[in-house]
Amino acid sequence: MRDDLAVKMHADQLDVSAEVVAALVAEQFPEWRALPVRPLPSTGTVNGLFRLGAEIVLRFPLQPTADPELRAELLREQEHARLLGRHLPIAVPEPLGLGEPGEGYPGTWTAYRWIPGEPIHPAHLGDLDAFARDLAGVVTALHAIDTGGRAWSGSGRGGPLADQDDGVRAALAVSGALTDTAALGQVWARCRDARRDDPADVWIHGDLMPGNLLVRDGRLVAVIDLGTVGVGDPAVDLMPAWNLFDAGSRETYRRVLGVDDDATWERGRGWALVQAINALPYYVETNPEMAAIARHTLRAVLG
Structure with a gap:
């Protein structure tokens, strides 16, 4: 995901591949299985990003864990997105799905609608x-x-x-x-x-x-x-x-x-x-x- 960096940002960072992401999508969201997956360059410090087709962005925490608290945090983030989306005069990410741990990635991940910009x-x-x-x-x-x-x-x-x-x-x-x-x-x-x-x-x-x-x-x-x-x-x-x-x-x-x-x-x-x-x-x-x-x-x- 971060081929511009020679050293990982976090000691426990896990960089998931596009192939693993595609397999997780196919298993958990079969309606999206035909959409192409490509990694997105990012200087962010929390998530690795992938574009799924033209309308979806997938967010994979760089420090994944099976701890239920991470799943709860990501659910709260999606709840907050819905709240802010009803009140702010500009766009905020629209939640589309919550992914679960699977082969090659041991944590929860999220799907949002892509916002051009x-x-x-x-x-x-x-x-x-x-x-x-x-x-x-x-x-x-x-x-x-x-x-x-x-x-x-x-x-x-x-x-x-x-x-x-x-x-x-x-x-x-x-x-x-x-x-x-x-x-x-x-x-x-x-x-x-x-x-x-x-x-x-x-x-x-x-x-x-x-x-x-x-x-x-x-x-x-x-x-x-x-x-x-x-x-x-x-x-x-x-x-x-x-x-x-x-x-x-x-x-x-x-x-x-x-x-x-x-x-x-x-x-x-x-x-x-x-x-x-x-x-x-x-x-x-x-x-x-x-x-x-x-x-x-x-x-x-x-x-």
Whole structure:
């Protein structure tokens, strides 16, 4: 799947072949058995992707397990896709099926409808301000979905930033040759301690990275990779301000979202730092694109 990389990203990574995928499809979804299977290049870190015919994309976790919790996570992801699909003004992946473990692949996998588009690359966008407004509109709609009284689950992104302190400090400790860890440590302390006056949690995407935003003709058309969707601190979805936008479009994103208080903005900066400082040392040798996004993010965080 990842012939562009000489080293696997994860020690327990399993790269499934197109032949194994075709056999699993034929056995579990016989109505699709005649559709051609081809691997898709991806810089993603969680799933290997395959195109099945013209209308379907298959997602195979790179770290498969027979643990029922993985199956439950993938089912929740599909439930969240249906929820977001009813409320967002752009496309989200439409679930088509859940695959089970089989010969050659020991985990659960998923099928979604293919969404035409390309992951965003800032250099290919003519108007970052327009994109910032479009994305802010999507995030506003997401945060407005009724949570039914739900609160942060206690795991994953969206809880107190202080819970991330040990991980951030550990990542900083091994990144001295990669980035300005002293300056980042000071920024982290400020962000970590930023107050949260409004305790109300909202629906969040949780991983608004450039690779999870699809564009056509320079305009945002879809948000994908919903594995981190949940309920939590809305500041988490401010991460694109630093992982994607420049100084001007960053302010546009903030203004259109209506982030008036500096504490929320600093928590957003903190979440961007959390993602980037953990990704940089982990992917610096195995996923150059993820490492480049992390470097961009950390420079922006310090700006």
